[in-house]
Amino acid sequence: MKVKKKSWYLTIGGLLTACMLVFTAVGLFWTPYSPTAVSAPDRSAPPSAAHPFGCDQLGRDVLSRTLEGAGSTLTIALAVLAVGAVCGLVIGALCGYYGGVADALIMRLCDAVAAFPSVLLALVVLALTGPGKYNVIGALGVLFIPSFARLVRGEFLKYRDRDFVQSARLMGVSQLRIIFVHILPNIWPVLLSGLTIGFNNAVLAEASMSYLGIGVNATEPSLGYMLKDAQGVLFTLPWCTIFPALAAILLILGVGLLGEGIRERMGGTAA
Amino acid sequence: MMLDVQELSVTFADRQEPFTAVDKFSLQMDRGEIVGIVGESGSGKSMTAHALMGLIPRSRAAVTGRALFEGVDLLPLPREVLRQYQGRDLSIIFQEPMTSLNPTMRIGKQVEEALRIHGKLSPGERKAKALAAMELAGLPDPEGLYRQYPHQLSGGMRQRVMIAAALVLRPRLLIADEPTTALDVTIQAQILDTLKDINRQEGTAILFISHDLGVVKALCSRVVVMKQGRIVETGPAEQVFHHPREDYTKLLIASRPSRKKLRGGGEHE
Amino acid sequence: MGKALLKRLALLIGTLLLVSVLAFTAFSVIPGDPTASVLGIEATDQQIAAFRAKHGLDLPVWERYGHWLSAFVRGDFGQSFKYDKPVAELVISQIQVTLMLAAVSFALILAISLPLGLIAARRPGGIVDRAVTVLTQVTMSVPNFIMGIGLMFVFALVLKWFRPEYVPLEQGLGPHLAFLVYPALAIALPKSAMTVKLLRGSILGELDQDYIRTAYSKGNSRGSALRRHVLRNAMIPVVTFLAMAIGDIMAGSIVVEQVFGIPGLGRMLISSIGSRDYPVVQAIVVLLAAVVVGCNFLADLLYRVMDPRIEGR
Numbered sequence: 075m076k077v078k079k080k081s082w083y084l085t086i087g088g089l090l091t092a093c094m095l096v097f098t099a100v101g102l103f104w105t106p107y108s109p110t111a112v113s114a115p116d117r118s119a120p121p122s123a124a125h126p127f128g129c130d131q132l133g134r135d136v137l138s139r140t141l142e143g144a145g146s147t148l149t150i151a152l153a154v155l156a157v158g159a160v161c162g163l164v165i166g167a168l169c170g171y172y173g174g175v176a177d178a179l180i181m182r183l184c185d186a187v188a189a190f191p192s193v194l195l196a197l198v199v200l201a202l203t204g205p206g207k208y209n210v211i212g213a214l215g216v217l218f219i220p221s222f223a224r225l226v227r228g229e230f231l232k233y234r235d236r237d238f239v240q241s242a243r244l245m246g247v248s249q250l251r252i253i254f255v256h257i258l259p260n261i262w263p264v265l266l267s268g269l270t271i272g273f274n275n276a277v278l279a280e281a282s283m284s285y286l287g288i289g290v291n292a293t294e295p296s297l298g299y300m301l302k303d304a305q306g307v308l309f310t311l312p313w314c315t316i317f318p319a320l321a322a323i324l325l326i327l328g329v330g331l332l333g334e335g336i337r338e339r340m341g342g343t344a345a
Numbered sequence: 346m347m348l349d350v351q352e353l354s355v356t357f358a359d360r361q362e363p364f365t366a367v368d369k370f371s372l373q374m375d376r377g378e379i380v381g382i383v384g385e386s387g388s389g390k391s392m393t394a395h396a397l398m399g400l401i402p403r404s405r406a407a408v409t410g411r412a413l414f415e416g417v418d419l420l421p422l423p424r425e426v427l428r429q430y431q432g433r434d435l436s437i438i439f440q441e442p443m444t445s446l447n448p449t450m451r452i453g454k455q456v457e458e459a460l461r462i463h464g465k466l467s468p469g470e471r472k473a474k475a476l477a478a479m480e481l482a483g484l485p486d487p488e489g490l491y492r493q494y495p496h497q498l499s500g501g502m503r504q505r506v507m508i509a510a511a512l513v514l515r516p517r518l519l520i521a522d523e524p525t526t527a528l529d530v531t532i533q534a535q536i537l538d539t540l541k542d543i544n545r546q547e548g549t550a551i552l553f554i555s556h557d558l559g560v561v562k563a564l565c566s567r568v569v570v571m572k573q574g575r576i577v578e579t580g581p582a583e584q585v586f587h588h589p590r591e592d593y594t595k596l597l598i599a600s601r602p603s604r605k606k607l608r609g610g611g612e613h614e
Numbered sequence: 615m616g617k618a619l620l621k622r623l624a625l626l627i628g629t630l631l632l633v634s635v636l637a638f639t640a641f642s643v644i645p646g647d648p649t650a651s652v653l654g655i656e657a658t659d660q661q662i663a664a665f666r667a668k669h670g671l672d673l674p675v676w677e678r679y680g681h682w683l684s685a686f687v688r689g690d691f692g693q694s695f696k697y698d699k700p701v702a703e704l705v706i707s708q709i710q711v712t713l714m715l716a717a718v719s720f721a722l723i724l725a726i727s728l729p730l731g732l733i734a735a736r737r738p739g740g741i742v743d744r745a746v747t748v749l750t751q752v753t754m755s756v757p758n759f760i761m762g763i764g765l766m767f768v769f770a771l772v773l774k775w776f777r778p779e780y781v782p783l784e785q786g787l788g789p790h791l792a793f794l795v796y797p798a799l800a801i802a803l804p805k806s807a808m809t810v811k812l813l814r815g816s817i818l819g820e821l822d823q824d825y826i827r828t829a830y831s832k833g834n835s836r837g838s839a840l841r842r843h844v845l846r847n848a849m850i851p852v853v854t855f856l857a858m859a860i861g862d863i864m865a866g867s868i869v870v871e872q873v874f875g876i877p878g879l880g881r882m883l884i885s886s887i888g889s890r891d892y893p894v895v896q897a898i899v900v901l902l903a904a905v906v907v908g909c910n911f912l913a914d915l916l917y918r919v920m921d922p923r924i925e926g927r
Contacts, residue, residue, distance in 0.1 A: 398831055400827060400830055400831060424835070425835070428833045428834075428835060429833070430833075431830070431831055431832060431833040432831060432832035432833040433833065436831065436832075437831045439824065439827065439828065441824050444823065444824040444825065445824045445825055445827070445828045446825055446828065447825040447828075447829070447843050447847070448825070448847070448921075448922075448923055449846055449847055449850075449920065449921060449922060449923075450842075450843070450846075458829075458832050458834075458842070459832045459833060462832060462833045462834060462838070463833060494922040494923070496922070496923045507828070510828075510832070511831075
């Protein structure tokens with residue numbers, strides 16, 4: 075009876091995300107100038123036709139640097155999601171499906187880890203490993219496992235005793251096949267919504283850590299580092315701050331709206 | 346005449362097509378009378394009750410016709426004036442005793458809430474009246490229940506709490522919207538007895554709504570049978586039950602025993 | 615209630631012990647012997663032996679943990695490698711600043727989100743509701759440190775409402791708070807947006823419940839039904855959310871302190887990580903964990919008082 079209402083969340087979120095993905099994807103392969111090329115005459119140049127986002131105090135093109143930084147942030151966030159979601163999925167699925175003592179222990183540990191903010195924990199891990207892109211990915215990735223594991227486990231608990239699972243079991247379908255072929259497709263929407271939240275948390279964590287100077291190396295591109303560098307010239311060269319900040323915000327906003335739209339589709343009002 | 350309902354209609358306008366849930370319902374009730382409305386789910390009987398209580402949001406549905414309570418038409422009254430009647434002159438109890446009480450408010454507070462809204466009594470006086478109403482509703486140990494929470498009570502007890510809360514100001518009309526449907530059969534009978542006692546002791550008129558003609562027959566002097574928002578048949582309870590004129594009424598009577606068998610016990614008071 | 619409470623308390627202590635073991639392992643075992651990095655490669659054997667004895671590095675691991683833990687609960691957080699000072703001395707004034715910042719942020723979250731949530735829920739789908747929804751969705755997407763930079767730009771540089779220079783408590787509580795309001799806003803705004811959203815949904819969900827119909831039937835107006843019945847029930851999930859937000863607020867303080875140049879725990883943590891001053895990092899981590907776990911425990915108590923249904927659990 076209920077008519078499918080046009081979802082503004084999905085439409086706007088999808089459009090915005092698509093734009094940002096194109097923007098960042100471009101940044102991975104092509105930038106109008108070299109992000110590190112220093113040009114003395116362009117020092118502190120305001121936005122113009124040649125440099126749409128202006129130049130920083132060293133004469134580096136802010137557009138090129140923003141493109142590259144956003145690309146790097148996106149790669150790191152996706153890699154973190156890949157580590158966290160895949161490991162979390164497997165652990166959560168096995169825990170939810172089999173239960174038992176191992177499940178109880180693992181979930182206790184997950185609860186304990188999830189009680190602390192991931193930025194804080196990642197800082198601690200990076201304190202030991204030192205900065206660097208791969209260390210950030212590793213630290214955040216591992217720290218994202220518990221939230222996905224809990225999410226997936228909850229869904230598996232819901233499905234493991236359903237009729238279609240029971241009948242598959244009676245027909246002699248192997249356990250792994252039940253888990254990954256029969257149950258998994260049912261939890262896609264929930265997982266997808268979890269992925270959007272995870273993505274935003276990853277972007278936020280990476281940007282924050284790099285801003286603190288403990289994320290990627292100073293030589294690696296990052297929106298967080300750009301914002302840190304730009305803070306000294308916040309008043310005189312505001313474009314050095316505005317554009318990378320806007321890139322981060324729009325990326326998070328788009329994916330956030332997308333997640334909202336997915337939740338809205340999944341059931342009732344978005345809460 | 347205490348209640349005179351003339352051509353009451355309820356039309357929902359918030360859907361694709363306007364939907365008329367109640368179509369030209371009319372009913373007269375005297376003081377102290379017990380009248381039943383019977384029909385299947387979706388027949389508009391609950392909607393009628395809610396419309397009389399002023400519980401249908403005006404933004405969602407248009408309520409037309411007249412509902413004279415002691416000579417005053419309740420329907421066009423502004424909300425602020427209607428509130429003076431709700432809970433003081435007319436009260437209602439609902440089908441779902443499990444969810445109709447606020448889960449985080451103590452029983453005593455919920456019973457005496459109408460007293461707070463409609464008057465200025467001291468806490469001691471309020472409590473005395475609440476305990477008396479709980480006694481009247483057949484609740485054992487009102488003093489002990491006063492400080493308990495709804496989740497600590499069985500469904501039957503909760504429905505008695507609802508009755509106590511509805512009666513605390515001794516309204517002249519109590520609308521009972523399927524009050525026993527969600528309850529076990531034995532408890533159903535006990536609650537019906539309690540309602541009868543209240544009617545006898547306090548002279549409270551009761552508009553009793555049910556899908557069960559047998560229950561209505563045991564309690565009411567007159568019956569209105571509804572189907573798809575309209576009145577199908579009306580008359581003295583005995584007559585409608587034993588000599589139904591309409592096929593639909595016969596169908597309702599015929600379907601009764603099987604339904605009773607289906608409903609198992611399981612809840613104990 | 616008593617039994618459930620004891621269980622919670624046991625869980626609290628267990629979690630803290632687990633954190634302490636992890637922190638100890640992370641900073642006292644994994645990095646290996648700090649001797650070389652602190653004393654340099656030219657240190658004599660005597661110097662090394664003296665350093666190891668001084669920091670208890672010559673003892674077995676569990677004994678070192680025992681010493682460290684028993685000292686920690688007595689307020690002795692060890693000796694900083696870098697400053698050669700007791701860590702407690704270094705950390706104690708910083709934690710005050712950070713806790714103050716977090717407290718102001720928390721107060722701001724309440725002050726911003728409760729009225730907005732109520733206003734938005736008043737007419738769902740109305741203009742105000744839609745405006746609040748858009749505003750919250752956008753605000754939620756701004757990382758707190760970017761919010762901090764934005765506030766700094768607008769209020770310190772353009773409007774010149776405050777000088778971007780930390781005002782310590784010694785200069786008076788008023789000026790101290792007047793400065794802290796801006797970094798606290800940076801932390802509070804994104805969190806408030808989430809709280810508004812949750813509260814709005816929660817209020818609308820409660821308004822749909824059967825007991826609200828009962829409330830109206832007794833003659834309650836919309837306002838009194840909201841005050842008497844809805845608010846308390848709608849606040850239950852919000853309390854849980856706010857409890858979990860405390861960890862985020864602490865993490866937010868650490869980042870935002872950097873934006874506003876506030877000499878708090880965050881600054882100390884970052885510089886200690888940079889200089890690999892592990893005893894300091896370790897102490898800060900355990901202290902932060904204690905704050906987070908302790909606040910969650912308090913929230914759990916509050917939750918129990920607010921919702922009588924969970925008494926038995």
